[in-house]
């Protein structure tokens with residue numbers, strides 16, 4: 162039934178620019194904006210996508226070009242998960258709020274699971290996000 166996680170689907174679209182998904186829960190959005198400012202010169206060289214509200218803040222407050230999906234509770238995490246499943250996302254920065262229950266917890270779990278299934282780096286806190294971005298920057 163299952164195939165190897167390393168096996169990428171035929172629809173995989175290679176890209177020269179790293180494709181990074183940026184997502185933050187409400188109480189982590191200020192942290193995401195600060196992180197994006199810190200890495201703005203690098204992020205400007207990437208193809209970025211984000212859930213709706215996070216993306217709006219990154220556009221307005223950091224000046225990044227971001228493809229905005231639906232807001233998380235309306236399916237944005239699932240949209241990013243679907244892109245990821247066909248090989249169109251190289252890394253996910255997902256600053257989750259572990260202290261606040263989310264109405265769309267199943268969607269959040271589905272996205273993080275998709276990262277594990279497809280072996281895509283997924284940073285869910287600030288320290289790991291910095292490590293992932295610093296490593297990507299080294300390879301740039």
Ligand SMILES: O=C(CO)COP(=O)(O)O
Pocket residue numbers: 184185186187211212213214215216231232233234237238269
């Ligand atoms: O809820 C989210 C992720 O699960 C984030 O969605 P927004 O960026 O639209 O707030």
